[in-house]
Amino acid sequence: DAKTTQPPSMDCAEGRAANLPCNHSTISGNEYVYWYRQIHSQGPQYIIHGLKNNETNEMASLIITEDRKSSTLILPHATLRDTAVYYCIVRANFGNEKLTFGTGTRLTIIP
Amino acid sequence: NAGVTQTPKFRILKIGQSMTLQCAQDMNHNYMYWYRQDPGMGLKLIYYSVGAGITDKGEVPNGYNVSRSTTEDFPLRLELAAPSQTSVYFCASSYYSWGTGPWSYGYTFGSGTRLTVV
Numbered sequence: 001d002a003k004t005t006q007p008p009s010m011d012c013a014e015g016r017a018a019n020l021p022c023n024h025s026t027i028s029g030n031e032y033v034y035w036y037r038q039i040h041s042q043g044p045q046y047i048i049h050g051l052k053n054n055e056t057n058e059m060a061s062l063i064i065t066e067d068r069k070s071s072t073l074i075l076p077h078a079t080l081r082d083t084a085v086y087y088c089i090v091r092a093n094f095g096n097e098k099l100t101f102g103t104g105t106r107l108t109i110i111p
Numbered sequence: 112n113a114g115v116t117q118t119p120k121f122r123i124l125k126i127g128q129s130m131t132l133q134c135a136q137d138m139n140h141n142y143m144y145w146y147r148q149d150p151g152m153g154l155k156l157i158y159y160s161v162g163a164g165i166t167d168k169g170e171v172p173n174g175y176n177v178s179r180s181t182t183e184d185f186p187l188r189l190e191l192a193a194p195s196q197t198s199v200y201f202c203a204s205s206y207y208s209w210g211t212g213p214w215s216y217g218y219t220f221g222s223g224t225r226l227t228v229v
Contacts, residue, residue, distance in 0.1 A: 034217060036217070036218075041199065041223065042219050042222060042223070043115075043201050043203070043220030043222050043223055044201070044203075044218070044220050045220070046217030046218060049217065059115070087153065098144065098156055098159060098169065099144075099156075099218060100155040100156070101146075101155075102151035102153050102172075103151075103152065103153050104153065106211075107201070
């Protein structure tokens with residue numbers, strides 16, 4: 001898997017949009033960008049993934065730059081329950097490809 | 112639909128003891144995984160399985176064994192527990208169809224087993 005770079009921590013005010021950046025400058029053409037989060041020692045939770053187009057689901061939006069070297073996860077209206085560690089992972093979608101976790105970004109939502 | 116169920120949630124072992132961490136999924140996923148997470152660190156892959164009867168090593172397999180006799184179950188065996196195995200263990204599953212991939216919904220993780228070896 002290509003390596004990713006994320007800031008170790010970020011704060012965001014409750015009700016505001018949280019924008020979490022991720023750099024993946026060595027991403028290959030067949031590798032997707034995945035985002036997971038882990039709330040206080042629970043098992044990681046899948047959020048969203050994309051290849052090159054922007055994606056949106058009920059949890060978040062994913063914006064991938066045109067050169068695919070970076071992406072941003074957007075939580076549109078952050079709540080206290082969004083406080084978690086967020087992992088950005090790049091990975092090809094072949095059968096034997098596994099998720100490799102880094103240390104992620106610790107997002108703290110401030111009341 | 113329970114998803115991925117791990118038992119036990121907590122366990123304290125003495126050095127040299129053995130135990131089996133249980134993992135079961137009811138989503139008919141073909142792929143299953145075991146990860147460990149040390150304090151303040153990301154998850155590291157121990158073993159994985161792409162189907163019943165097929166297992167393979169991940170990044171940190173030493174000191175562990177696995178088996179996959181059914182699609183639903185993927186137990187992790189610790190032999191001769193050591194303090195370095197103190198960690199939180201997560202089991203996960205996913206579905207991949209060689210004809211229709213990718214994984215549309217990602218991995219589903221269990222809630223973890225917190226193991227302390229003293």
